[in-house]
Amino acid sequence: MSISAFKIASKLLTGPAAIEQLAAELRRLQVRNPLIVTDAVLVASGTVALAVERLDGLAHGIYDKVQPEPEIAIVEDCTRAFREGGHDGLIGLGGGSAIDIAKGVAAFAGHDGPLAELFGVDLVPRKGPALVVIPTTAGTGSEVTNVAIFSDKQAQLKKGIVSDYLLPDVALVSPLMTRTCPRSVTAASGVDALVHAIEAYLSVNRSPITDAIALGAIKLIARALPKAYANPDDLQAREDMATASLMGGMAFGNAGVGAVHALAYPLGGRFNIAHGVSNALLLPHVMQWNKMACVERMRDIAEAMGVRVAHLSDKDAADAAVRAMAELCEAVDIPKGLRSFDVPEDAICTMAEEASKIERLMRNNPRKLSARDIEQIYRAAL
Numbered sequence: 001m002s003i004s005a006f007k008i009a010s011k012l013l014t015g016p017a018a019i020e021q022l023a024a025e026l027r028r029l030q031v032r033n034p035l036i037v038t039d040a041v042l043v044a045s046g047t048v049a050l051a052v053e054r055l056d057g058l059a060h061g062i063y064d065k066v067q068p069e070p071e072i073a074i075v076e077d078c079t080r081a082f083r084e085g086g087h088d089g090l091i092g093l094g095g096g097s098a099i100d101i102a103k104g105v106a107a108f109a110g111h112d113g114p115l116a117e118l119f120g121v122d123l124v125p126r127k128g129p130a131l132v133v134i135p136t137t138a139g140t141g142s143e144v145t146n147v148a149i150f151s152d153k154q155a156q157l158k159k160g161i162v163s164d165y166l167l168p169d170v171a172l173v174s175p176l177m178t179r180t181c182p183r184s185v186t187a188a189s190g191v192d193a194l195v196h197a198i199e200a201y202l203s204v205n206r207s208p209i210t211d212a213i214a215l216g217a218i219k220l221i222a223r224a225l226p227k228a229y230a231n232p233d234d235l236q237a238r239e240d241m242a243t244a245s246l247m248g249g250m251a252f253g254n255a256g257v258g259a260v261h262a263l264a265y266p267l268g269g270r271f272n273i274a275h276g277v278s279n280a281l282l283l284p285h286v287m288q289w290n291k292m293a294c295v296e297r298m299r300d301i302a303e304a305m306g307v308r309v310a311h312l313s314d315k316d317a318a319d320a321a322v323r324a325m326a327e328l329c330e331a332v333d334i335p336k337g338l339r340s341f342d343v344p345e346d347a348i349c350t351m352a353e354e355a356s357k358i359e360r361l362m363r364n365n366p367r368k369l370s371a372r373d374i375e376q377i378y379r380a381a382l
Contacts, residue, residue, distance in 0.1 A: 004207040009168040018174040023056035029130040031089030033059040037102040039066040045180040075104035089130040096140025103148040124163035138241035139189025141249020143171035175238035187332035188276030190225040193248040195279040200251035214251035218304040220244035258365035262358040266351035284326040291318040293367035
């Protein structure tokens with residue numbers, strides 16, 4: 001007999017006014033001197049100031065060295081800042097990179113050994129300092145997951161920490177905090193959220209709970225992402241995307257993601273392509289391969305994306321789902337093809353071998369893929 005577990009952040013506060021509860025939540029968690037983990041762009045844009053204004057005078061520090069693809073060295077540097085500043089809690093403010101760095105610090109701050117000992121599944125020995133997260137993009141879903149992914153620049157690989165101790169204590173999800181998000185990031189992170197929902201719906205570890213949340217997220221993204229991209233001041237579209245990202249995170253945080261993410265990791269590790277863009281470039285091509293193993297579910301995805309499927313066969317509906325994915329990526333100006341990022345064809349074999357070994361993700365995929373299959377997907381995506 002199987003068991004389904006459902007894990008999310010301990011407390012979710014959503015809506016435009018969610019950010020107003022920051023100080024109250026920190027006090028509830030008995031945090032008196034938090035470290036805000038963020039990036040220099042968000043400091044310059046005034047987004048960090050919006051949070052600082054709501055600290056009600058609490059002592060705090062700001063660490064603003066987070067980069068778009070979070071590196072192991074940044075976790076170590078931020079942990080030093082956390083310890084040296086006498087901080088007793090963390091605020092991860094930003095996109096998935098900032099939130100993942102804050103998660104990494106929460107895991108590493110109370111650990112006596114090297115950070116490398118924590119990479120893997122359930123290797124974090126204890127709960128770290130209190131963690132409040134405030135996403136400023138709508139896509140990663142990191143605010144509700146137990147995973148943090150980092151780049152190992154020396155090995156040209158991405159490595160992950162998976163532990164329930166990484167689940168945030170509080171997630172404050174307010175569309176007001178996403179208004180300064182650049183249009184290109186809105187597009188990439190929005191498609192990232194779509195990938196999370198689609199892969200969760202197709203995962204072999206899905207459940208009725210994750211199914212319902214994933215389909216709901218797909219519907220919201222198909223409707224709201226083009227609006228949020230076309231008009232960054234459309235607060236309703238921003239709120240819908242923030243909600244959809246949260247739902248996508250809840251779905252994949254419990255059902256898992258599959259081959260799209262596994263194939264995206266070597267692109268990020270070797271060519272520094274942003275995670276959301278990597279996922280977007282691969283999504284239609286992986287789904288083209290997957291569809292024969294999940295044609296009925298692909299029909300559901302097509303319908304959630306607004307395709308009229310009533311008079312279509314399952315196969316035709318699955319084909320329409322793949323087209324709808326590609327059209328949505330095109331509508332928000334996702335670059336076409338890996339060659340746009342100077343990915344050479346002679347890197348494909350090595351990347352395919354790397355992707356095929358990411359068993360934590362590949363085992364969730366509805367269709368088993370060999371290294372040779374993965375090579376063909378990469379070539380199709382060139």
